Amino acid sequence: AQSVTQPDIHITVSEGASLELRCNYSYGATPYLFWYVQSPGQGLQLLLKYFSGDTLVQGIKGFEAEFKRSQSSFNLRKPSVHWSDAAEYFCAVGERGSYIPTFGRGTSLIVHP
Amino acid sequence: EPEVTQTPSHQVTQMGQEVILRCVPISNHLYFYWYRQILGQKVEFLVSFYNNEISEKSEIFDDQFSVERPDGSNFTLKIRSTKLEDSAMYFCASSEPRATDTQYFGPGTRLTVL
Numbered sequence: 621a622q623s624v625t626q627p628d629i630h631i632t633v634s635e636g637a638s639l640e641l642r643c644n645y646s647y648g649a650t651p652y653l654f655w656y657v658q659s660p661g662q663g664l665q666l667l668l669k670y671f672s673g674d675t676l677v678q679g680i681k682g683f684e685a686e687f688k689r690s691q692s693s694f695n696l697r698k699p700s701v702h703w704s705d706a707a708e709y710f711c712a713v714g715e716r717g718s719y720i721p722t723f724g725r726g727t728s729l730i731v732h733p
Numbered sequence: 734e735p736e737v738t739q740t741p742s743h744q745v746t747q748m749g750q751e752v753i754l755r756c757v758p759i760s761n762h763l764y765f766y767w768y769r770q771i772l773g774q775k776v777e778f779l780v781s782f783y784n785n786e787i788s789e790k791s792e793i794f795d796d797q798f799s800v801e802r803p804d805g806s807n808f809t810l811k812i813r814s815t816k817l818e819d820s821a822m823y824f825c826a827s828s829e830p831r832a833t834d835t836q837y838f839g840p841g842t843r844l845t846v847l
């Protein structure tokens with residue numbers, strides 16, 4: 621069965637700084653990969669997804685993620701963080717043939733002014 | 734922008750009682766899902782529903798759970814006899830005609846079992 625590890629429970633950055641949230645997965649084949657964001661009181665919103673093709677994926681709100689098969693990673697990046705990016709971020713993996721994601725525990729992003 | 738809605742936002746119930754959590758998916762979506770998130774833990778898949786039947790379910794989705802699309806707009810999750818460990822945030826999601834399409838999540842219902 622697939623699994624996802626998000627090693628950072630909390631990340632604190634200053635507004636305007638760059639951001640990288642780590643995600644490692646365990647799966648025998650090439651997985652489907654997702655990043656979701658959850659703002660307080662809101663549901664999960666899909667930021668981006670990787671199914672196949674270009675390993676650098678562009679998402680909404682200026683986010684991107686890169687699939688690195690050799691490292692079993694799918695890290696999320698943003699060049700300049702805004703205060704409104706403060707939220708919980710979830711990485712998820714899905715197995716081929718099923719689009720049901722298995723979620724990581726999440727990383728809480730705190731943005732200082 | 735269309736969105737998934739869920740009611741109630743917070744439900745408190747006594748152990749052993751039945752609860753029904755309601756969701757209104759986006760109108761042209763055909764795939765529906767329930768997930769739960771116990772406080773401090775991962776979001777976990779419960780069940781997916783397509784063409785008026787369950788298409789996938791997890792080990793969590795045992796006989797105490799059931800889902801239904803009673804009319805053309807609502808999608809419900811029923812927990813027959815609630816247990817303390819059912820306390821969690823329950824999220825509904827829906828996606829367009831292909832299962833590969835993006836799942837849109839509702840804001841969740843917080844269920845507290847006393």
